[in-house]
Amino acid sequence: MTHVIAQPCVDVKDLACVDECPVDCIYEGTRALYIHPDECVDCGACEPVCPVEAIYYEDDLPERWNGYLSDNVAFFEERLPGQGEPLGSLGGAASLGVVAADAPLVASQPEGVAL
Template sequence: MTYVITDACVDVNDRNCLTQCPVDCIYEGDRMLYIHPDECIDCGACEPLCPVNAIFYEDDLHGDGRAYLTVAAEFFAQTGLAGGASDTSPAGQDHPLVAALPAAATE
């Protein structure tokens, strides 16, 4: 099992979850963050820090959020990112589903 970041994270600049992850498994795409499903240890340290409630335990996903299990897996297969987020630069790309989402409204 793993934690998953959903579309509520798109275009959100808060990165507090990155600093609290004890295993460094949260990576930066261009528009959102992704949790590496093979590196996540299910500790939940990231979940309460998300200001937009975009992080869910896999079993708690429902509706459209379930698609983000596949989004995360495909993102890491596409980018090849692994082995610790702090040792990598932001990917500069997103999963095609995320890249196609409209820009978040700014206030």
């Protein structure tokens, strides 16, 4: 199980969750943040600091945002537009910096439009 960042984070990317994460498992895409499902230890430290309430434990993800679970996984397991090989497990986000891409669901959304 893991935590998932859903739609309210798209085009916001506050980064408070990144600062709070003790295992550096929150990666930054162009328009959203993504929690690595294999690196997350489910501590939940990221959840209460999110100013837009976008972070949910996988089982508590609201139904309207169910697609963000697979989109979050896709960010790490699929070849993203403009990227080489899939990111895979990197062992920490800090050394990677911003990934100049987003997972398919996030990338397909109009910019600046809350869904």
